[in-house]
Amino acid sequence: MNKIRSISRKLRVAFIIALIITPLLNILVWMFYDRLPDEISMTLIPHSLNLNQININPLTKTLACLAAMLQVGVIMYALNLLIKLFKNYEQNQIFTTTNVTYYRRLGYSVFLYVICDKIVEILTSIILTFQNPVGHRVMAVKFSGADLVGLGTGVVIILIAWIMNEGHRLQEEQSLTI
Amino acid sequence: MALVVNLDVMLAKRKMRSNQLAQLIGITEQNLSILKNGKVRAIRFTTLEAICKHLDCQPGDILEYVGDRLEQE
Incomplete structure (x- = not known):
């Protein structure tokens, strides 16, 4: 039990740091987009666009950053759930209904992340090309295997929540067996 | 539930306190209170056996099936 508590505490601290860093990192990468190496900057724009098609200026950078905040918000929500979950683990509350709820919400947040990823991709492609002449404006979205992996992960987490619920029921039964 | 635990009745008959019985059968007072x-x-057979041993009674003295009577009351 002590090991669970100690690892949970370390993970909770890591998630708190990630919660603070994630939005800052999003702002910083868009703020310094021009100075980033190509390998990183290419990951920020939709895959179906190339660098010649896009307009990078303070306005488009700000709008793209705001659009990305939608996805960052989901990440922050999931991190917040993880912080609460590991705080409960620290207090030896493992098979509880609250944790089951957190697990279920985590599963749904993975689904939401995949959906937001596509929305952000569409928005970013529009934002980065809306200043182009007519006929060169792009609205792009691409579905890949990674999206299916994301959806699969969401399903697995929801299933874990269901199993945790059964675990909670068994623990309650055990505690009421004299 | 259609089963009633008559432990307090047996305790009174034997003039024994809950904490004494809890100590004798090796469970906490809190668990005895739940019971x-x-x-x-x-209820574990070992617990029931220990209760019967220390209260000198039968399982039927502790547990009673009341059927729908309890719900009607």
């Missing part, structure tokens, strides 16, 4: 209040989900 007395009928909130218990299951």
Whole structure:
């Protein structure tokens, strides 16, 4: 039990740091987009666009950053759930209904992340090309295997929540067996 | 539940206190209280055996099936 508590505490601290860093990192990468190496900057724009098609200026950078905040918000929500979950683990509350709820919400947040990823991709492609002449404006979205992996992960987490619920029921039964 | 735990009746008959019995059968007073209040989900044979041994009674003296009577009351 002590090991669970100690690892949970370390993970909770890591998630708190990630919660603070994630939005800052999003702002910083868009703020310094021009100075980033190509390998990183290419990951920020939709895959179906190339660098010649896009307009990078303070306005488009700000709008793209705001659009990305939608996805960052989901990440922050999931991190917040993880912080609460590991705080409960620290207090030896493992098979509880609250944790089951957190697990279920985590599963749904993975689904939401995949959906937001596509929305952000569409928005970013529009934002980065809306200043182009007519006929060169792009609205792009691409579905890949990674999206299916994301959806699969969401399903697995929801299933874990269901199993945790059964675990909670068994623990309650055990505690009421004299 | 259609089963009633008559432990408090047996305790009174034997003039024994709950904490004494809890100590004798090796369970906590809190667990004995859960048992007395009928909130218990299951009872181990070892616990029942220990209760019967120390109260000098039969399982039927502790547990009573009341059927629908309790719900009607």
